[in-house]
Every structure is written in C-alpha cells, then in structure tokens.
Amino acid sequence: MAKIICLLGKSCSGKDTIYKKLLADTSLELVPLVSYTTRPKRAGEEEGREYHFTDEEGFNRLKESGRVIEDRSYDTVYGLWRYFTVDDGTFSPDGKNVIAAAGTIPAYMKLRDYFGTENTCPIMIETDDGIRLERAMRREKKQPVPRYKEMCRRFITDSEDFDDDKLQAAGVDNIFMNNEDLDRCISEVAEFIRNC
Numbered sequence: 001m002a003k004i005i006c007l008l009g010k011s012c013s014g015k016d017t018i019y020k021k022l023l024a025d026t027s028l029e030l031v032p033l034v035s036y037t038t039r040p041k042r043a044g045e046e047e048g049r050e051y052h053f054t055d056e057e058g059f060n061r062l063k064e065s066g067r068v069i070e071d072r073s074y075d076t077v078y079g080l081w082r083y084f085t086v087d088d089g090t091f092s093p094d095g096k097n098v099i100a101a102a103g104t105i106p107a108y109m110k111l112r113d114y115f116g117t118e119n120t121c122p123i124m125i126e127t128d129d130g131i132r133l134e135r136a137m138r139r140e141k142k143q144p145v146p147r148y149k150e151m152c153r154r155f156i157t158d159s160e161d162f163d164d165d166k167l168q169a170a171g172v173d174n175i176f177m178n179n180e181d182l183d184r185c186i187s188e189v190a191e192f193i194r195n196c
Helices: 015-024 056-064 105-115 129-141 148-161 164-169 182-194
Strands: 004-009 031-033 068-076 079-086 098-103 120-126 175-177
Touching (some): 004 105, 056 068
C-alpha cells in the first residue's frame, strides 16, 4: 500500500533540499505532492516544482470546488500569503509513494486526517537554531529584494509551531538531525522511507 511521506521542518532546516534529493533518488520511486501558494516566487523557483503559484482568486476557486485539503495563511509584512494542499489526484493508495513537504504540524495533521493515518508517514527534519539562522540570512541576501522582517517573523514563529509538545501531540516521532552532515541525514531518511 502506498504512503504519503510528509516532511516537516522549520524554515531553513534543509527540508526542501532533502525533499529534492529524495525525489531524485530513483530507487525510492517517489512522486511529488506539490503544494500551492499565493506568495510571490523566489529567485530560482519554478511553477510546479517548488509550488503551484496562484493568487487569492485561484485559491478561492479551488476552495469552493472542495479540493483544498488544508490551508494556512500568514499575515506577513507584505500582505496575506497562503499555502495550501489540493487533492489533485496525485495520491492513490494503490499507486506509488508520494512525498509532500507538508511544512507545519497542522498541515500534516490535516493530510493525515484526510488520507488516513495508515496512509501517512511524518518525518521531522531538525536543525540547530544557530545553523538555521545562518542559512536564512544567506538565502535572503540572494533575493532581489531581501525580506528580512519576514525572515525574522518566520524564524520566531517556527520555534513556537514546532515545540516538543506539539510534535508529541501530533504523533510525530520520526526525527532526523540535519546539522552539518546533509548526506548522512538524507541516507537515514531514505532508509526509513524504504521501511515505512
């Protein structure tokens, strides 16, 4: 039976890099579940790869059609940004394993509730806060218009959103460290997926 592998992690934990490396590992035969967002594209992002990019009107159309599984909105210093998951037929219990960069604990829980506990497998990527902050600064400096206030807001919010009590309450106990050895972390996560 196929599973939805839900990658969770704070911003700049390496979750997106790990997600891409796992997808590239053909031995895992993973299919991406690409989320949607109303936020602007970052430099280097492509439609349908990191996200499906839309606007508020597009979000409302999908919501009204009953296809939105979960959605999160953030009142950023640049306005309202939404992130959401759509049931677009990517996952089938009889198909291949699907990997989703679920991002937050509530997003994972809604996916779990929608598709069923037996069909979902959460994986938390954990990284030291000092390393995350350094990564966030490097990434933001590369943007055409750095958004440092938003970077700081996200960093603080992540600490609250991923505290140990919330992870435990959601049943997320598959935690992998990604501090200095990315390859080792990817290898450990890949082995876990093979046995999931």
